Amino acid sequence: MATAVSANRLELLQIANAVAQEKSIDKSIVLEAMEEAIQKAARSRYGVENDIRAQIDEKTGDIRLFQVVEVVEEVEDAATQIRLVDALLDKEDAAVGDFLATPLPPMDFGRIAAQTAKQVIVQKVRDAERERQFEEYKDRVGEVITGLVKRVEYGNVIVDLGKSEAIMRRDQVIPREHIRQNERIRGYIYDVRRENRGPQIFMSRTKPEYMAQLFAQEVPEIYDGVIEIKSVARDPGSRAKFAVASMDGGIDPVGACVGMRGSRVQAVVNELQGEKIDIIQWSPDFASFIVNALAPAEVSKVVLDDDNTRVEVVVPDDQLSLAIGRRGQNVRLASQLTGWTIDILTEAEESERRQEEFVASTKVFVEGLDVDETLAQLLVAEGFEEMEEIAYIEPEELMNVEGFDEGLVGELQRRAGEFLQREATAADEKRRELGVDDDLAGVEGLTPQMLVALGEEQVKTLEDFAGCAADELTSKVDGILRSFDMDEEVASDMIMSTRLALGWITAEDLASIQAASEAEEAAESDVGVDAAEVAVSE
Numbered sequence: 001m002a003t004a005v006s007a008n009r010l011e012l013l014q015i016a017n018a019v020a021q022e023k024s025i026d027k028s029i030v031l032e033a034m035e036e037a038i039q040k041a042a043r044s045r046y047g048v049e050n051d052i053r054a055q056i057d058e059k060t061g062d063i064r065l066f067q068v069v070e071v072v073e074e075v076e077d078a079a080t081q082i083r084l085v086d087a088l089l090d091k092e093d094a095a096v097g098d099f100l101a102t103p104l105p106p107m108d109f110g111r112i113a114a115q116t117a118k119q120v121i122v123q124k125v126r127d128a129e130r131e132r133q134f135e136e137y138k139d140r141v142g143e144v145i146t147g148l149v150k151r152v153e154y155g156n157v158i159v160d161l162g163k164s165e166a167i168m169r170r171d172q173v174i175p176r177e178h179i180r181q182n183e184r185i186r187g188y189i190y191d192v193r194r195e196n197r198g199p200q201i202f203m204s205r206t207k208p209e210y211m212a213q214l215f216a217q218e219v220p221e222i223y224d225g226v227i228e229i230k231s232v233a234r235d236p237g238s239r240a241k242f243a244v245a246s247m248d249g250g251i252d253p254v255g256a257c258v259g260m261r262g263s264r265v266q267a268v269v270n271e272l273q274g275e276k277i278d279i280i281q282w283s284p285d286f287a288s289f290i291v292n293a294l295a296p297a298e299v300s301k302v303v304l305d306d307d308n309t310r311v312e313v314v315v316p317d318d319q320l321s322l323a324i325g326r327r328g329q330n331v332r333l334a335s336q337l338t339g340w341t342i343d344i345l346t347e348a349e350e351s352e353r354r355q356e357e358f359v360a361s362t363k364v365f366v367e368g369l370d371v372d373e374t375l376a377q378l379l380v381a382e383g384f385e386e387m388e389e390i391a392y393i394e395p396e397e398l399m400n401v402e403g404f405d406e407g408l409v410g411e412l413q414r415r416a417g418e419f420l421q422r423e424a425t426a427a428d429e430k431r432r433e434l435g436v437d438d439d440l441a442g443v444e445g446l447t448p449q450m451l452v453a454l455g456e457e458q459v460k461t462l463e464d465f466a467g468c469a470a471d472e473l474t475s476k477v478d479g480i481l482r483s484f485d486m487d488e489e490v491a492s493d494m495i496m497s498t499r500l501a502l503g504w505i506t507a508e509d510l511a512s513i514q515a516a517s518e519a520e521e522a523a524e525s526d527v528g529v530d531a532a533e534v535a536v537s538e
């Protein structure tokens with residue numbers, strides 16, 4: 001009988017070792033699972049209300065059972081507690097709060113108890129295996145990994161990574177790519193999550209980062225840091241744009257990525273199922289970078305709007321379709337690559353628009369300054385577009401216009417001032433009709449025209465204005481003051497000053513907010529990386 005028990009003990013340790021090796025988890029975790037299973041089975045025999053503990057000796061395999069009770073003054077639960085006076089009979093130095101373990105005799109597992117124990121062990125081992133998988137892959141996000149296609153379900157690909165599985169969702173598979181079972185496939189790990197059914201490893205072949213990693217594998221200069229990948233934009237399976245810059249003036253980044261007779265770029269193209277790749281020279285000058293990004297189209301002129309990261313690109317009439325690309329692909333990828341919104345005009349469209357603007361500005365000057373059309377056109381041709389420019393510019397600058405003398409300049413500025421005064425008076429009357437408070441009109445920086453716009457949107461008191469957010473005023477899409485070209489920071493300062501005046505915040509609060517904003521701006525500048533640089537963005 002003793003021999004049989006010894007064999008069973010040895011078998012227990014062998015099983016623990018085998019499971020730990022097979023699942024790549026620690027042996028102690030398997031033994032803990034066995035102890036928990038034995039505890040559960042023992043409680044079903046001795047009563048679930050009892051606190052039963054099991055211990056397995058890691059060297060001999062001996063199984064010991066104990067009933068654990070807590071020493072208390074007054075017993076409330078007889079199954080888990082014992083009075084101090086009774087505990088002192090078993091242990092002379094027992095004290096309240098101690099736990100006493102009473103050995104229990106060995107027990108034989110019945111069929112149901114054994115089945116319960118098995119389920120507990122299987123579940124614990126599975127949980128440990130899942131935790132091991134998560135710990136192994138959580139730090140591998142951003143890596144390219146190779147696996148074996150296990151199965152394809154409704155377009156989603158399950159990839160066997162050896163001791164783990166990854167999923168490549170349908171939208172992360174290159175369009176029109178035929179993936180077969182048991183085929184070896186590479187992909188980019190972009191996320192690892194804990195979920196109820198175990199860790200989920202997500203792979204992709206469509207992410208821009210995947211292309212960047214492939215180039216890093218093919219181009220030693222990228223791996224060594226001599227060439228830097230600035231940004232990638234992809235239309236998976238169709239076309240991609242890839243911006244690179246060289247840290248060494250003697251190395252051509254585009255040529256290095258293309259390789260001898262295109263060998264390097266071709267290797268990436270083959271992996272991406274024939275996706276066409278435009279390799280572009282990155283430039284710190286955004287205008288030049290945008291021109292490069294729109295290749296192969298030729299660009300005549302670029303006008304940047306830095307505040308809105310928007311750019312207007314003028315191309316020759318015969319280059320329009322090339323610049324836009326099939327279904328807008330070329331301009332869309334260029335926009336993703338640069339991080340700028342790109343508006344494309346032909347030279348003819350730009351000329352027509354400028355002519356319309358010229359006529360509109362001329363009309364404003366003719367009516368507002370009461371001058372003939374020739375003089376108004378001369379002002380527009382010299383670059384003046386708004387009445388404020390005429391009224392508040394230094395007289396010397398106006399006298400630089402051919403044919404303008406001191407008397408004419410003085411008269412023009414007087415008329416411009418009177419025009420602006422009439423406009424302001426009319427706007428102030430409209431403001432009063434709308435019911436906008438005088439207190440709000442006293443906020444520094446708000447013009448009568450702005451007050452009219454606020455009143456039309458039911459912002460009529462200091463409290464209304466203080467309750468606004470800066471982007472409610474300045475948003476280019478639906479901001480109340482969008483037509484006045486107000487800076488968001490200026491709007492925020494005005495709102496905060498109004499809140500301070502109303503007592504909504506204290507001077508200390510305002511100082512704290514300003515300090516936090518300055519610290520955030522400093523942190524962003526310390527990073528020193530452009531938005532186009534950060535991403536290899538989706």
